[in-house]
Amino acid sequence: MELNDEDDYKLYWETMFLENEELELDSWGFDEVPISSYCDSSSVDGAVSSPPVTTKHIVSERNRRKKLNDRLHALRTVVPKISKMDKASIIKDAIEYIQELHEQERALQSEITELEFRKLRRSKRMNISETKKKKIDHTPEDSSGSQTSSIDSLELRISNVSEKTMAVTLTCDKNSDTMVRLCEVFDSLKLKTVTANIFAVSGRLWKTVYVEVEEEEKDELKMKIEAALTKS
Known part of the structure; x- marks a missing residue:
């Protein structure tokens, strides 16, 4: 039985309540009699006696059931999904x-x-990164020149040797790591090296590399080498 309207809901419970009361009274084996009809034969001038004990029990039971029904109704209003309208289903x-x-x-x-x-873990990672950054920023440059610097006084010349071979000549000041860095630059370009030589004279380095290139790559070769040297 689906009851969506509040008035129908109250009417349903009142009807159920009255039916239950009638059944319970019948099971007790007596009919409700107006309180005024009970008279004690021993009282003077037929004065009306106090209500029987059973009537008090009926009133008390009605009050108890009314409170229970009110609480079930309140419970029904806060539970979003009620499968059935009986008491057991509402409680369940x-x-x-x-x-x-x-x-x-x-x-x-x-x-x-x-x-x-996650927030704590991310915060710890950020703190570690900041600490590492501070250590790097405050690391002094050693005398060996380990810090990255540009290759000093660099001169670059490229010339054709044959149809597919070009000579790349680099001249620069001789520093402790210049030779290594020049080799790293050419390795990074992935060129097809035919032969290479390097020598030093009076504080200057000369490096000549013969590379094999296709015709369409010749114009780009110098730009690639210059770009790689700039990043070094």
Whole structure:
């Protein structure tokens, strides 16, 4: 029985209540009699006696049931999904709804904990990165010239030797790591080296590399070498 309107809902419970009362009174084996009709024969001048004990029990039971019905009605209003309108179903649905809320609470708490853990881990990584950066920034340059610097007084010349061979000649000041860095530059270009030689005279380095290139690559060769030397 689906009841969506509040007045129909109240009417339903009142009807159920009256039917239950009639059945219970019948089971007790007497009919309701107006309180004024009970007279104690021993009282003076036929004075009206106090209500029977059973009548007090009926009134008390009615009050108790009314409170129970009111609480069930209040419970019905806060539980979003009620399968049936009987008392047992309302209580069962309310218990399931509370259990569902507990599950949602645990899931949210777990998600909050995970987010806090990620935030803490990210904060630690940032602190470590900042520490490493400060160490690098404050590292003094040693006398061996290990810090990256440009190759001093560099001169570059490229000339054709044959149809597919070109000579690349580099001249620069001789420093402790210049020779190594020149080799690294040419290795990074992935050129087809035919032969290479290097020698030093009076504080200057001469490096000549013969490379094999296709005709369409000749114009780009110098730009590639200059770009690589700039990054070195």
